[in-house]
Amino acid sequence: xxxxxxxxxxxxxxxxxxxxxxxxxxxxxxxxxxxxxxxxxxxxxxxxxxxxxxxxxxxxxxxxxxxxxxxxxxxxxxxxxxxxxxxxxxxxxxxxxxxxxxxxxxxxxxxx
Amino acid sequence: xxxxxxxxxxxxxxxxxxxxxxxxxxxxxxxxxxxxxxxxxxxxxxxxxxxxxxxxxxxxxxxxxxxxxxxxxxxxxxxxxxxxxxxxxxxxxxxxxxxxxxxxxxxxxx
Numbered sequence: 001x002x003x004x005x006x007x008x009x010x011x012x013x014x015x016x017x018x019x020x021x022x023x024x025x026x027x028x029x030x031x032x033x034x035x036x037x038x039x040x041x042x043x044x045x046x047x048x049x050x051x052x053x054x055x056x057x058x059x060x061x062x063x064x065x066x067x068x069x070x071x072x073x074x075x076x077x078x079x080x081x082x083x084x085x086x087x088x089x090x091x092x093x094x095x096x097x098x099x100x101x102x103x104x105x106x107x108x109x110x111x112x
Numbered sequence: 113x114x115x116x117x118x119x120x121x122x123x124x125x126x127x128x129x130x131x132x133x134x135x136x137x138x139x140x141x142x143x144x145x146x147x148x149x150x151x152x153x154x155x156x157x158x159x160x161x162x163x164x165x166x167x168x169x170x171x172x173x174x175x176x177x178x179x180x181x182x183x184x185x186x187x188x189x190x191x192x193x194x195x196x197x198x199x200x201x202x203x204x205x206x207x208x209x210x211x212x213x214x215x216x217x218x219x220x221x222x
Binding site for chain 2: 042100
């Protein structure tokens with residue numbers, strides 16, 4: 001019962017480096033989401049994908065890009081990492097409306 | 113913009129006590145409201161989902177209520193246990209967007 005799988009679990013980057021966070025779900029869900037969680041601010045939506053082939057900006061999209069590679073996979077890319085992007089990143093997926101979101105265990109990203 | 117507030121930010125209770133966590137929101141136009149728990153270093157685990165047409169949902173020792181007219185939801189935990197210690201988050205689904213509260217950190221003391 002894998003659910004939502006995120007890789008890597010931890011990563012340290014230098015300012016200006018790029019990296020891609022991977023997310024995959026095995027529940028045949030249409031919608032997938034990327035959030036960041038910062039102390040005292042709760043989770044904020046970066047990007048989401050309502051279905052395969054579509055992506056939309058959330059509340060804090062600047063500095064990020066996403067790809068919905070297929071129905072299972074939704075990746076988040078930092079092209080030029082900045083210290084302000086140090087955060088915990090969560091991927092989530094959801095089936096039909098009024099079904100709960102399912103979350104991965106997160107990727108802890110530090111940018112020096 | 114929807115604003116979601118959870119009070120208190122932290123709560124400490126002795127084992128066995130019944131407790132209520134509060135969530136308030138500013139816009140009643142929601143699809144559903146979901147309660148999650150988050151353990152340290154982990155993702156979010158769904159506890160209960162209340163659809164906008166429902167008033168409450170129950171699962172074991174947990175009961176969640178929803179009053180859209182007053183912009184409030186409560187999560188009731190009966191007979192609390194040390195394993196209930198976690199951060200509890202309420203999340204509003206407006207259809208395209210999710211709005212998260214900042215959570216209530218619960219500690220149940222053995």
